[in-house]
Amino acid sequence: MNLDQFSCPNPTCPDSGKSNGGNINLYTRYGRKQVRLLICKTCGKTFSELKGTPFWDSRLDWDTIEKIYRSLLTGQGIRATARDFNLSKNTVKRYLRLANKDYGTVLNFLQDRGVISNGDAQLRELLAQFSSRRQVRERSTGVAAM
Structure with missing residues (x-):
């Protein structure tokens, strides 16, 4: 998945809801599935790549x-x-x-x-x-x- 499709979920961030802004970077990976934890360069908020998707909290690999x-x-x-x-x-x-x-x-x-x-x-x-x-x-x- 390309990082350009993500936007900051922080409602107080000026870049909230704006995709393709170049403000989202990979912060780290976590869990068995090595899910990406992303960070907004504008406000510093971290969030999972799966947040708000059907695979959020899925136990299967x-x-x-x-x-x-x-x-x-x-x-x-x-x-x-x-x-x-x-x-x-x-x-x-x-x-x-x-x-x-x-x-x-x-x-x-x-x-x-x-x-x-x-x-x-x-x-x-x-x-x-x-x-x-x-x-x-x-x-x-x-x-x-x-």
Whole structure:
């Protein structure tokens, strides 16, 4: 991810909300996933690259998240994907919901990792496939499936 896409989250900073300002630098990395801690050169505020994204506070490493999406994109179901990576099916469902909720961030993540190559058609198809299954279940049982 390019640092130009980030902006200072400090509401009192003159550069707050302004991306491509050149005021954001890498401060350090932290955690098992080596997440970048960024710093605003204008006000000195530090913040995580994941703050405000669907991956904030995620316990899974990047490779596992990538494998979940890769498996689902190849046509494997939720339960089979969960079984393959020794995860709960609810964890796999959560990452599908994250893709629906913050589509752009998940798409950028998958493109950066080389999972999706032909634009966003693959991810849109995946989300449409699972959302249509959910709607069918909701109509037949009267209860939300995810």
